[in-house]
Amino acid sequence: PRGERLTARTRAFELYSIPEARIFDRRLNRLEIPTSRGPLVLYPSHLAQPFASLSRRFGALPVARGLLFDMDNPLGNQVLSLLRMANPSRDEDALLFGDLNFPPSVGRAGLGMRTPYYEEFLAQEWTDAFGGSGPATFPALAAPEASQAIYQLHPFQLDHVFQTGNARVRALRSPRLRGSDHYPVFFIARVSGR
Numbered sequence: 001p002r003g004e005r006l007t008a009r010t011r012a013f014e015l016y017s018i019p020e021a022r023i024f025d026r027r028l029n030r031l032e033i034p035t036s037r038g039p040l041v042l043y044p045s046h047l048a049q050p051f052a053s054l055s056r057r058f059g060a061l062p063v064a065r066g067l068l069f070d071m072d073n074p075l076g077n078q079v080l081s082l083l084r085m086a087n088p089s090r091d092e093d094a095l096l097f098g099d100l101n102f103p104p105s106v107g108r109a110g111l112g113m114r115t116p117y118y119e120e121f122l123a124q125e126w127t128d129a130f131g132g133s134g135p136a137t138f139p140a141l142a143a144p145e146a147s148q149a150i151y152q153l154h155p156f157q158l159d160h161v162f163q164t165g166n167a168r169v170r171a172l173r174s175p176r177l178r179g180s181d182h183y184p185v186f187f188i189a190r191v192s193g194r
Helices: 002-015 018-022 051-058 060-069 074-085 116-123 149-153
Strands: 031-033 040-046 093-099 159-164 167-173 186-191
Touching: 040 186, 051 060, 074 116, 093 167, 093 186, 159 167
Parallel strands: 040 093
Antiparallel strands: 031 040, 093 159, 167 186
8 A cells, every 4th residue: 555655665764775775665576377277376576685784773683683573674564565465365376485585483493483574474374385494595605694604503594485275386495506695496386176
């Protein structure tokens, strides 16, 4: 909605310079692919991450704590907006995937806390194709951050594949390709039997 978008933009301008704030103004991509079992709806997505810019202003630890455990921030606004727009009906078979810039949880060996962004996807009845324990996709070896101790100790799964309805994926993996700061996700999509 227009009013909500203006409010989010105003809040972004409070935290960011105008060029920085513009990177959060993203559009929803929706592709409908016909299949023999009905349409498959794809939502390829890339959310802008606010960590670096905010960390320079307020410090890494307070920003990480706020961004990872609270949704009242630019990343949370993007997630909520994306989920409102990519809100498939019960009979829509859909996949939402890409660089969403949040981990399912923060912690090691399954002892971590789920992030509110991930919880919001589950609450909206999206199913995580990786089951909550996907491979680390950031930083890739080519990323400047790969040499930083924090990321060597704790790489993150920031790239996701969520499914709903009868949309399913197989051959799901994250190949270790060069050329980006993130590793990609790869899958074969289908609509399962009705």
